[in-house]
Amino acid sequence: MMTRWLIIVVFLCASAARAAVPEILDAALAFKLSAKVVSDSVVEIIYDIEPGYYLYREKFAFASGSANVKLGDAKIPNGKVKHDEFFGRIEMLRDKVRILIPITRGSAEPWNLSATSQGCADVGVCFPPNTEQVEFKSDGAVVGAGGGWLAALDAAAPAAETDFLTAETKSIEKVPARNESANLSETDRIATIFETKNFWAIVAAFFGFGVLLSFTPCVLPMIPILSGLIVGEGANVGKGRAFSLSVAYVLGMAITYAIAGVIAGLSGSMLSTALQNPWVLGVFAMVFVLLALSMFGMYELQLPASAQSAMSAKSNRLPGGKFVGVTLMGILSAVIVGPCVAAPLAAALGYIGKEGNFVLGGAALFVMALGMGVPLLLVGASAGVILPRVGAWMESVKQFFGVLLLTVAIWLITPVIPTWAVMLLWAFLLIGAAMFLRALDPLPDHVNGYRRLWKGVGVASLVAGIALLLGALSGAKDPLQPLAGLSGGGQKHAENALAFQRIKSVEDLDQRLASANGKYVMLDFYADWCISCKEMERFTFADSTVQAQLKDMVLLQADVTANSEADKALLKRFGLVGPPGIILFGRNGVEIKSFHVIGYLPSEKFLATLARALS
Amino acid sequence: MTKIRDLIALAIAIMLGAGSVYLGLNWYKEGAQQSEPASTLSPGALYTASFPDLEGKTRSLGEWQGKVMVLNLWATWCGPCREEIPIMVKLQQKYRDQGLTFVGLALDDKAPVVKFANEMGMNYPILLGDSDLGDFGQRLGNVSRGLPYTVIVDRSGKIVTTRLGGVDEKFLEQMLQPLLQNKS
Numbered sequence: 001m002m003t004r005w006l007i008i009v010v011f012l013c014a015s016a017a018r019a020a021v022p023e024i025l026d027a028a029l030a031f032k033l034s035a036k037v038v039s040d041s042v043v044e045i046i047y048d049i050e051p052g053y054y055l056y057r058e059k060f061a062f063a064s065g066s067a068n069v070k071l072g073d074a075k076i077p078n079g080k081v082k083h084d085e086f087f088g089r090i091e092m093l094r095d096k097v098r099i100l101i102p103i104t105r106g107s108a109e110p111w112n113l114s115a116t117s118q119g120c121a122d123v124g125v126c127f128p129p130n131t132e133q134v135e136f137k138s139d140g141a142v143v144g145a146g147g148g149w150l151a152a153l154d155a156a157a158p159a160a161e162t163d164f165l166t167a168e169t170k171s172i173e174k175v176p177a178r179n180e181s182a183n184l185s186e187t188d189r190i191a192t193i194f195e196t197k198n199f200w201a202i203v204a205a206f207f208g209f210g211v212l213l214s215f216t217p218c219v220l221p222m223i224p225i226l227s228g229l230i231v232g233e234g235a236n237v238g239k240g241r242a243f244s245l246s247v248a249y250v251l252g253m254a255i256t257y258a259i260a261g262v263i264a265g266l267s268g269s270m271l272s273t274a275l276q277n278p279w280v281l282g283v284f285a286m287v288f289v290l291l292a293l294s295m296f297g298m299y300e301l302q303l304p305a306s307a308q309s310a311m312s313a314k315s316n317r318l319p320g321g322k323f324v325g326v327t328l329m330g331i332l333s334a335v336i337v338g339p340c341v342a343a344p345l346a347a348a349l350g351y352i353g354k355e356g357n358f359v360l361g362g363a364a365l366f367v368m369a370l371g372m373g374v375p376l377l378l379v380g381a382s383a384g385v386i387l388p389r390v391g392a393w394m395e396s397v398k399q400f401f402g403v404l405l406l407t408v409a410i411w412l413i414t415p416v417i418p419t420w421a422v423m424l425l426w427a428f429l430l431i432g433a434a435m436f437l438r439a440l441d442p443l444p445d446h447v448n449g450y451r452r453l454w455k456g457v458g459v460a461s462l463v464a465g466i467a468l469l470l471g472a473l474s475g476a477k478d479p480l481q482p483l484a485g486l487s488g489g490g491q492k493h494a495e496n497a498l499a500f501q502r503i504k505s506v507e508d509l510d511q512r513l514a515s516a517n518g519k520y521v522m523l524d525f526y527a528d529w530c531i532s533c534k535e536m537e538r539f540t541f542a543d544s545t546v547q548a549q550l551k552d553m554v555l556l557q558a559d560v561t562a563n564s565e566a567d568k569a570l571l572k573r574f575g576l577v578g579p580p581g582i583i584l585f586g587r588n589g590v591e592i593k594s595f596h597v598i599g600y601l602p603s604e605k606f607l608a609t610l611a612r613a614l615s
Numbered sequence: 616m617t618k619i620r621d622l623i624a625l626a627i628a629i630m631l632g633a634g635s636v637y638l639g640l641n642w643y644k645e646g647a648q649q650s651e652p653a654s655t656l657s658p659g660a661l662y663t664a665s666f667p668d669l670e671g672k673t674r675s676l677g678e679w680q681g682k683v684m685v686l687n688l689w690a691t692w693c694g695p696c697r698e699e700i701p702i703m704v705k706l707q708q709k710y711r712d713q714g715l716t717f718v719g720l721a722l723d724d725k726a727p728v729v730k731f732a733n734e735m736g737m738n739y740p741i742l743l744g745d746s747d748l749g750d751f752g753q754r755l756g757n758v759s760r761g762l763p764y765t766v767i768v769d770r771s772g773k774i775v776t777t778r779l780g781g782v783d784e785k786f787l788e789q790m791l792q793p794l795l796q797n798k799s
Binding site for chain 1: 690692693694695696698722758759760761762763779780781
């Protein structure tokens with residue numbers, strides 16, 4: 001759950017960063033090129049195409065830059081056909097384009113390939129043909145175009161990568177590739193990435209947090225301390241020296257945070273047990289709300305000024321200029337500045353505590369501190385020439401954290417409060433955020449797209465908030481479909497629902513099976529909290545074809561929301577730990593094992609599974 | 616009673632939804648066409664730039680000093696470029712006598728450009744910028760090197776506006792009218 005929030009946060013950060021760049025990307029960014037060696041005789045060129053951009057299939061050109069490597073005809077996937085009055089038939093390729101190029105090479109020397117592509121953006125802008133160089137080393141490694149970048153993608157997009165694996169195996173069937181073991185080892189490699197991906201994704205997210213935190217005014221008091229240290233070195237301190245001093249300082253700070261992270265990780269299991277208690281959850285949520293208020297500038301959260309200056313004074317007496325001293329100073333600074341970033345820090349520690357992994361905890365907070373140290377390193381590298389300008393945007397970052405903290409607060413108490421209350425809270429948060437995004441303030445005539453984007457986000461947030469509010473007031477039960485009750489779909493759905501008979505226990509089931517009179521019997525395990533059960537109910541079981549197929553069956557349903565002893569016994573009989581689970585019994589009352597539906601199946605798949613079981 | 620309340624709620628939700636879609640689309644459309652002049656090119660530097668025309672003669676942009684000039688960067692391989700050329704042909708016809716000239720700077724090979732210009736009846740000067748304008752495109756403010764890219768220059772050589780992506784007739788009329796009326 002927390003991971004989901006992290007992903008959302010990272011996504012928000014990423015989209016904010018994306019919104020800051022000009023709307024039209026450069027061709028090299030819109031069409032990211034990477035390459036890999038499939039076998040001795042095939043290389044693969046991959047274009048990752050940004051949404052809203054496309055490449056012309058006819059416009060690719062590949063040329064070998066080495067005399068002893070000859071390229072065969074490139075296998076380019078088919079695109080979407082469009083008729084152009086000037087060119088006639090053209091094909092447009094989107095998303096991810098994988099091009100296989102057969103090669104024949106005289107020797108195993110490194111070689112290079114130039115790849116030319118041409119494409120356009122949907123908004124009505126085209127790019128000139130873009131040629132990029134890809135270098136292949138003799139051992140098959142790819143240098144230059146996107147080697148490292150591809151590796152990063154492997155970790156970030158596991159689903160896409162799996163798809164691609166199957167696609168790859170399929171598409172190279174016809175080309176003389178190496179044997180299957182090559183593919184297998186590839187799978188293994190990716191599997192390892194899967195296992196470690198979470199760790200690095202989290203660590204990367206925390207680094208991002210740190211960089212964001214460095215935009216809050218909290219880091220500002222550190223700048224004079226650091227500048228003072230560097231100046232203390234003497235007037236003609238070299239840039240290298242100034243930079244390494246800053247590194248020592250930032251490391252000191254990072255170590256302090258890492259220790260906090262390790263402690264949080266070690267106390268983790270304790271923390272997460274305590275987190276199950278409604279009162280503890282309530283208190284935590286309140287703390288988060290209070291911290292959020294500080295982010296919105298309702299009050300300042302800081303050590304008393306006297307304590308701060310006493311600490312600064314003390315740190316100034318430490319032997320300046322020496323690396324150990326500077327590192328100590330970094331540690332002290334972390335303590336001075338800590339309370340200012342306490343709010344996000346507490347959130348981070350809470351998360352790590354929940355994960356209960358102290359290595360992760362330490363690493364995550366260490367890189368977070370490194371992220372916070374980025375501006376300090378810049379100050380150091382420039383020997384104090386660059387100083388960030390204080391501005392309204394720093395306030396925006398604080399407000400962003402404020403909203404984030406309120407989100408965490410709501411998330412914390414979601415399990416222990418009724419749905420309508422959850423929806424009300426989300427509604428208030430979304431509407432409040434919309435106000436901060438100025439959803440209702442008129443835009444001045446000549447503002448940039450960035451402002452408009454944020455207003456758009458604000459309006460969307462406002463609409464979502466109002467929808468949730470309406471939903472809460474009209475008794476909706478699903479925060480994701482707050483208006484379901486208003487559209488009339490709810491009633492229709494009730495009419496369409498399958499008529500399941502409820503059973504309560506194993507005995508109940510046996511009795512029903514005995515009285516089924518040679519009919520097929522289907523047993524559906526259901527619980528209120530089971531999302532895929534609801535999906536089955538809403539989509540698959542509402543499908544008229546499915547209903548027609550099930551019309552002659554005895555339909556039983558076990559509601560195991562309460563998880564009573566009788567419920568557990570029922571689940572255990574079918575080797576289930578909990579819902580979802582659908583069991584089918586033959587005309588003789590014996591379970592048909594080949595039909596084993598666990599999790600959501602769309603109508604077509606459900607029907608196929610059913611047909612197979614009945615045949 | 617509940618029905619009325621539900622209907623009102625639904626109506627509000629639909630209005631808000633439609634509103635946000637409209638705003639979003641609006642932003643999307645305007646975002647694609649940056650109308651702030653992004654170029655730092657001085658009139659002097661602009662008017663000394665020169666390119667070969669379709670006859671192979673070198674032509675300098677300074678030739679059109681004193682006119683309102685619409686410099687349109689395009690290519691035959693660029694669909695959106697081809698779509699806006701009929702508008703330019705039409706406006707060239709309409710305002711030629713008031714001191715307007717379009718100049719088509721094609722980032723393309725000569726042969727397809729000649730063919731296309733004949734088919735479309737392009738009635739304004741066409742210069743060949745090869746496949747790449749190099750530094751000049753950047754200095755015109757076309758950082759992403761996307762096409763079409765349109766630069767509107769007043770009679771004194773000052774760049775009034777630049778736009779990435781297609782232009783429509785209304786936009787050009789609106790931009791050009793005041794510039795044409797200013798005779799100095």
